[in-house]
Amino acid sequence: MVRNPFHLVEFSPWPLVGSMGAFCLTVGLASWFHGYSMSLYLVGLLIIMLTMVQWWRDVIREATFQGYHTVKVSQGLRWGMVLFITSEVLFFFAFFWAYFHSSLVPTPEIGLIWPPAGITPLNPFQVPLLNTAVLLASGVSVTWAHHSLMEKNRMSASQALLITILLGSYFTFLQLGEYLETSFTIADSCYGSTFFVATGFHGLHVLIGTSFLTVIMIRNLLYHFSSNHHFGFEAAAWYWHFVDVVWLFLYISIYWWGS
Numbered sequence: 621m622v623r624n625p626f627h628l629v630e631f632s633p634w635p636l637v638g639s640m641g642a643f644c645l646t647v648g649l650a651s652w653f654h655g656y657s658m659s660l661y662l663v664g665l666l667i668i669m670l671t672m673v674q675w676w677r678d679v680i681r682e683a684t685f686q687g688y689h690t691v692k693v694s695q696g697l698r699w700g701m702v703l704f705i706t707s708e709v710l711f712f713f714a715f716f717w718a719y720f721h722s723s724l725v726p727t728p729e730i731g732l733i734w735p736p737a738g739i740t741p742l743n744p745f746q747v748p749l750l751n752t753a754v755l756l757a758s759g760v761s762v763t764w765a766h767h768s769l770m771e772k773n774r775m776s777a778s779q780a781l782l783i784t785i786l787l788g789s790y791f792t793f794l795q796l797g798e799y800l801e802t803s804f805t806i807a808d809s810c811y812g813s814t815f816f817v818a819t820g821f822h823g824l825h826v827l828i829g830t831s832f833l834t835v836i837m838i839r840n841l842l843y844h845f846s847s848n849h850h851f852g853f854e855a856a857a858w859y860w861h862f863v864d865v866v867w868l869f870l871y872i873s874i875y876w877w878g879s
Contacts, residue, residue, distance in 0.1 A: 625692035627682065634675040641667030676835060683852065684844045694851050701855045705862050708825075712866055715818040716873065722810040723878060734878070736809040741879040747798050748875040751791055752867065758787035759864045762833070762857050772847045774840060781837040784860070788830035795823050815874060822866055829863050832856045 641664050648661030683689040689697070723734045730736035742748060765780035799816075806816040836856045839845065845853055 625690045626696075627688040627690070627693045629682075632675070632678065634671050634678070638668060638671040638675070641665075641671055680839065680844065680852075684839075689849075689851070694849075697851055697855070701858060705858060708862060712818070712821070712869075715814065715821070716869065718810075719814040719818065719874060719878070722814065730809055730811075735811050739808060739811050740803045741811075742798065742802065742875060744871070744875040744879050747794055748871055751794050751798075752871050754787050754791045754794070755864050755867050758784045758791070759861060761787065762860050766853065766857050769840070769845060769850055769853060770847050774843075778837055778840050781833055781840065785830055785833050785837065788826055788833070788860075791826055792823060792830070795819070795826075811878075818870060818874060822863070822870055825863050825866070829856070829860045832859060 643664070644660055645664030645668060648658065648664050652658040652661050722730070726732050726734045726736070735741050761780045761783040765777045765784065768774075768776035768780060804812045804815075806812050833856050836853050839852065
């Protein structure tokens with residue numbers, strides 16, 4: 621009997637545990653924003669982090685040690701990643717829609733001007749421009765890592781991944797400083813709402829991408845990848861390039877044009 625090329629996953633508790641963590645995180649954040657204790661938020665965050673570690677461990681075991689990621693399975697994973705990134709594109713499209721809905725035709729409620737009266741936007745040629753250069757450089761380094769891996773130069777790939785992780789962390793540090801220096805908040809008109817929601821969710825994606833690349837670098841050092849079998853790395857690289865492209869649109873529309 622010929623074994624089918626697909627991988628039928630085992631029963632796993634992590635989807636249920638992860639959903640419980642997400643619920644606690646959401647309710648805890650809402651409670652914290654309204655002045656209550658942040659204990660439920662911390663519990664939800666802990667559950668999600670533990671779920672990530674356990675679930676990723678299982679997937680790595682299936683791919684690297686049990687040989688379940690056949691060519692057919694890898695094709696399915698690639699399409700899954702493509703669809704996931706497509707859903708992320710639509711996710712950010714909603715934020716851009718909200719931004720341009722308010723900025724292209726300012727209403728009397730915001731003074732018929734954009735930015736609204738009383739809002740002093742950030743200078744697009746200071747920290748935002750530096751952040752743009754940092755992310756573009758990280759896109760170059762992650763491509764360097766990919767080519768090094770395909771050429772079986774594992775050490776060069778690890779070095780390039782480390783540079784990418786450091787650049788992503790530096791971007792997060794710069795954005796945190798930018799948030800602390802803004803003269804407006806998320807409660808200041810539709811400008812503040814769209815600015816912080818769009819750039820904040822992008823910052824969250826940078827954090828996720830940085831953790832993704834960190835796991836990939838560790839796996840590379842542990843010899844989990846070969847020159848022709850490294851979809852985990854490719855998925856991280858695709859995700860990071862998506863983060864780069866979204867930032868370019870954010871910079872052009874919100875920081876440069878919107879100012």
